[in-house]
Amino acid sequence: MQQWTGESRGNKFFQKLLAFFVKYGGRQIAYAISYGVVFVYTLMPSVRKSASFYIKRRFGGHFFSLFFHIYKLNLSFAKILIDRAVFGIRGDVTVISSKEDQDLCRRLLSKNKGLIIITAHCGCWQMAMSAFDFMEGDKYVVYYRTNKDVDKHVHELSGGSSPVHFIDSAGFAGASIEIMAALQNKGIVCIMGDRTFGALSNCVEVDFLGGKINVPASIYRIAGALGVPVAIIFFPHVSGGRIDSVIASSFSVEDKGAKPENYAKEAAVFAGCLEAFAKKYPYQFFNYYNMWSK
Numbered sequence: 001m002q003q004w005t006g007e008s009r010g011n012k013f014f015q016k017l018l019a020f021f022v023k024y025g026g027r028q029i030a031y032a033i034s035y036g037v038v039f040v041y042t043l044m045p046s047v048r049k050s051a052s053f054y055i056k057r058r059f060g061g062h063f064f065s066l067f068f069h070i071y072k073l074n075l076s077f078a079k080i081l082i083d084r085a086v087f088g089i090r091g092d093v094t095v096i097s098s099k100e101d102q103d104l105c106r107r108l109l110s111k112n113k114g115l116i117i118i119t120a121h122c123g124c125w126q127m128a129m130s131a132f133d134f135m136e137g138d139k140y141v142v143y144y145r146t147n148k149d150v151d152k153h154v155h156e157l158s159g160g161s162s163p164v165h166f167i168d169s170a171g172f173a174g175a176s177i178e179i180m181a182a183l184q185n186k187g188i189v190c191i192m193g194d195r196t197f198g199a200l201s202n203c204v205e206v207d208f209l210g211g212k213i214n215v216p217a218s219i220y221r222i223a224g225a226l227g228v229p230v231a232i233i234f235f236p237h238v239s240g241g242r243i244d245s246v247i248a249s250s251f252s253v254e255d256k257g258a259k260p261e262n263y264a265k266e267a268a269v270f271a272g273c274l275e276a277f278a279k280k281y282p283y284q285f286f287n288y289y290n291m292w293s294k
Contacts, residue, residue, distance in 0.1 A: 014041070018078070022085040027092070027240055030085070034078040042071045050288040057209045057292070058282055069283075076283040080237050084126050095124075095131040095235070097245035102134050104247060108229040109135060114183035116223050116230045120194040120274050122285045123235040124243045128190055131235065131245040140182045142191040144169040164190075176218060183228050191219050193232070193270045194287065204264045206271040209278065211292040215267050217260035224255040224263070232273045236281050248273035 014037065021030040041047055051070045059069050087093035108115050114137070119125050132139060143166050167178045167189075182189050196203050196214050203214040223230050231250040238244050249269055256262035278285045 018082050019085045019089065022082060023089050026090075027082060027086050030082045031079060031240065034075065034082060038071065038075045038078050042067065042074050047074070053290040053292065054209075054278075054285060054287060057211065058278060058285075072283045073286075076237065077286055079240070080124050080126075080284075083124065083237065083241065083243070086241070087127055093127065093241050093243065095127060095243045095245055097131055097134075101245065101247045104250060105132070105135055105231065108231060108250060109137065109186075109188075111227075111229060112186060113226060113228045114186045115188045116183070116219060116228050117188065117190040118193040118219065118230060118232050118270055119190060119234060120192060120270075120277075120285075121287055122194075122274070122277055123281065124237050125192070125235055127243060128233070128235055128245075131243075132188065135188060138182065138185065138187040139164045140167050140179075140187055140189045141165070142167045142169050142175055142179065142189065176222060179219070180222055180226065183222070183226055193219065193267075194274060194291075202260055204260050204267045205293065206264070206268045208271045208275055208292075213271070213291050213293065215271060217263045217267055220253050220263035220266040221258065221260070223266075224253040227252070227255075230266070232270055234273070234277050236277070236284060248277065 017037070018030050018034065021033050048067065048070050051073055052066060055066055055069045055073065059065065061069070083093050105115070115135075117128075117132075119128055128141075141164050165182075167175045167182070169175050169191075179189055179191070193215055194213075196216055200214055202216060202218050204217045205212050205214055220230070222228070229250065229252055232248045234246050234248055236244050236246065251266070251269065253263070253266055274285075
């Protein structure tokens, strides 16, 4: 299994180029430019290799079919980056959640325990918290950023202040103390459930796309200890300027002690939801590394 490094798939030049066309030409011009840029990008062997681990499991096939699928995956990612730039620079993006999902989130928050939102590196996860204006309370995103990560947050693109607080997942005790403090203040904490960081002893192994992957278990342990409800939410890119916010599952977690393996059931629910997303939106799963155990 390959370790995730936090390195961005795009580079500074590519992202600045897209931002330039978004600012002075609009979304459709940036989309049109991206077809050629992504084709050249996909010609790079390192890019194809990093995407091939997922693509082979999702589609199989040989060189030409793999190239086609990787190109479509990279093109989807480019369009999502463009829409993030549009959102930051022009504000012209709509994140839609159903009334039923909004009502469910309000009911979960009415327990006065805060709320844990678990999502993944799929769809438009970068704009996730903008979908939750209807929920009261401070909002936090658990985030890992290195000098290899050149992606800009929406507020960095707009020049405004951030609507959320960021918790560094590389912080003390894997940010557990900060997460618990935010939840004890009835905050809303959004965290990625698909990537490990730090020791694998804090993870559990689950089934995903015909293989085994490790996912972090500490967030379920925190949910059980504090009695905080959990919602698994994904954000598929539907069309230019439209993103859906979809609750895939919600549940409470029983306090089962400190051992990560005690929360394998909850982690498996997340993995099952993520697999369903990858099957429905095959070109919107963006883990560009080998996450499967050998």
